[in-house]
Amino acid sequence: MLSTMQDGNLSIANLLRHGSRVHAASEVVTWTGTGSRRSTYAEVGREAARLANALRGLGITGDQRVGTFMWNNNEHLVAYMAIPAMGAVLHTLNIRLFPEQLTYIVNHAEDKVILVDGTLVPLLAKQVPTFETVEHIVVVNGDPATLEVPDGITVHAYADLLAGQPDTFDWPDVDERSAAAMCYTSGTTGNPKGVAYSHRSIWLHSMQVCSTESMGLRQSDRALVIVPQFHAMSWGLPYAAMMVGASMIMPDRFLQPEPLAKIIAAEKPTMAGAVPTIWQGLLAQLNAAPQDLAPLREAVVGGSACPPALMDAFDKLGVTIIHAWGMTETSPLGSVSRAPGGLDEETAHGYRVLQGRFPAGVRARLVGDDGEELPWDNEAVGELEVAGPWVAASYYNADPQDNAEKFHDGWLRTGDVGAITPDGFLRLTDRAKDVIKSGGEWISSVDLENEVMAHPAVAEAAVIGVPDEKWDERPLVAVVLKEGQTASADELRGFLADKVAKWQLPEHWTFITEVPKTSVGKFDKKRLRAQYADGGLDVSHVG
Structure with a gap:
């Protein structure tokens, strides 16, 4: 093979080393309801080392799964970094799943340790007796005495567990194609399905998030990360921010319109990401109590189609909504709608309401009812199928029938129906169902x-x-x-x-x-x- 290049390892450990050293002064701001508590990327690196040392002491020595039942906050970011960097697998647990679905995914993933925010202990406690593989539960920012557990499970306080641990760790050289994190689909039909992201897929996805044709995350940004860290890895924003040094503003449990407006006023984010319902609620709050949103310039909206009327309303407030499409199986970035340059306002708006243009890392095709591939002419409508280095090839430990229905010939069947313009913009018309x-x-x-x-x-x-x-x-x-x-x-x-x-x-x-x-x-x-x-x-x- 003719090549003179080094074969660098695209691991989360190397991402953590880079972010905590090169961007040491970048901030992680966690909202408390009345103000903020602050940490730097350098401090995140040290705390990640302490957490990794503590987890080693709890028996996490390989690719065991470590669950997080947490809000968006500094400690969750530490877990995002420490768990995969040490060679284990981060499993973000959706706090809004039905109880039986939570039990299913914990047991299916075989979680050994779970980190839970103190305010979420009552929600988790009801299901703890149904967990089959969990041996340790770590209560973050809360009292572990409030959690009663059956024999075989030990409860720890996060602060006590990390106290006295070294703030350095010998991060292993893991295979970049091995699992770094797991996220389960929301299970709208049947049980949730597990997607295991590799270190390599997270690296490549993060690079795309930072691309100017995508979310355009940059070092000078202060990103308001509203999309939950359990929802498709928070759209990759935590890892991308660590890559470029963008500061992150974490809302913790304060996701209602009024506290979000206060966070924006106090912390001055420059960009944000959330589903349309969040922005609809915030718009109602701003109509009732107007405020200046500057320097917030862009809000990435995905998860479901963004109504054009919502885009227009935020345009008037000086905030550009960037429409995006993706799913758990695509890490989740699939397409982002930034209009081509040099267009008049009306034509550009016509592009902005589309689901977006596919990046170089995502191949796409439309398939008709007869299984034949359809043209990209913005007229032919079929089911969207995608493939690429951050697109899942199968579900984790799934029923063969589930995999056969969703994946074929190296392509992911998205279940979304739409058309594609000749210049590669996706226009979704519906979910197939x-x-x-x-x-x-x-x-x-x-x-x-x-x-x-x-x-x-x-x-x-x-x-x-x-x-x-x-x-x-x-x-x-x-x-x-x-x-x-x-x-x-x-x-x-x-x-x-x-x-x-x-x-x-x-x-x-x-x-x-x-x-x-x-x-x-x-x-x-x-x-x-x-x-x-x-x-x-x-x-x-x-x-």
């Missing part, structure tokens, strides 16, 4: 939701297909009105009249107080369908 087939024609629930949410009285709207004797399916729109606002089904249908084809206009409407959400903040249409089937929705019929 959410597309409404009416009279042999397809109706995009996402398109309808975006149009309804453009009405000034509407806070949220979710669209599902419901059975229809004549047309097989018709759309049902579930609407959440803004506080103090009114609108009728007739008014909203009239609002749509010149925005969608006449045959797509919904006849079925229901007004609810909140759209049910999944554990990661997406609209839970499965629960909406169940509520409709059970007669739990008060449905109006118009038109």
Whole structure:
């Protein structure tokens, strides 16, 4: 092989060495509710060493799984670095999963140690007796005496466990293709599925996050990391920030609109990342209590489609929303929508509302119902499939049938339906399971939701297909009105009249107080369908 290059190891240990030394002064700020506590990357490096030494003492000697049941804070970042750097596997536990799903993923991953925030102890405690492999639980920023555990499990205080430990560690030279971290899907159908990220995939993904065509994270940034660290590895922001030296602002448990507004005012972030529901809540807060958001320049929005009306509202506040698409199986970065240069404002906006352009590390194709690949012409619609060095090739220890249904020929079947422009921008129209087939024609629930949410009285709207004797399916729109606002089904249908084809206009409407959400903040249409089937929705019929 003709090459003169060294074969450097893309390990989390080397990422930690770099960040804690080269960017030693960069900050990690954790919000406390009334103010902030601060640490530097140099201190993160030393605390990571102490945690690694402590975990060695608890029997973590290889690739055992260490779970975290934690908010976004300094200690969680330390765990992000220490656990994979020492050769173990970080397993971020979703605090919003149903209890039986939490039990399932802890036992399926065979977690040996779990770190839990003190405020989350009551939530974890209920499930501890169902854990089959856990031997130690470490309570962070809380009293371990509040946690009762069965025989065979030992409870520790984080501060006591780390006290007296050396602040250096002999980080092992692990295989960059070995597992560094695990994250489970949110389990909207069946049990959650495990994705094991390698050291190499995290490195390459972090480099892309820092790319100017992607999130564009840079050393001068102060990143408000709202997206949970248990949600697809916080979109890779912690590792990318360590790579370039961007400071991080962690909101801990203070994720409601009012405290988020206070964090922005106090800590002056320059960029942020969160799902659309967070930004919708923050927008309502800002409408009620206006404040200057500067120097916040960009907010990356993913997890579900961002309504164009939300983008427009933040444009007026001086914050550009950057639309992104991805999933747990893609680490999660799949595409980011930055408009090509040199375009007029209207044309650029047309790109911004798309799900984004694929980076060099993600190959994409559209596949039709017949299995044939479709052209990139922004017209042909099919299921999106992707492949690349930070895209999963299988689920961890999964049923062969689950892997066969999701992965084939080296491609991940995303379950998302859409089109791709000739210049590589993704335009999603729906999830495969959410597309409404009416009279042999397809109706995009996402398109309808975006149009309804453009009405000034509407806070949220979710669209599902419901059975229809004549047309097989018709759309049902579930609407959440803004506080103090009114609108009728007739008014909203009239609002749509010149925005969608006449045959797509919904006849079925229901007004609810909140759209049910999944554990990661997406609209839970499965629960909406169940509520409709059970007669739990008060449905109006118009038109």
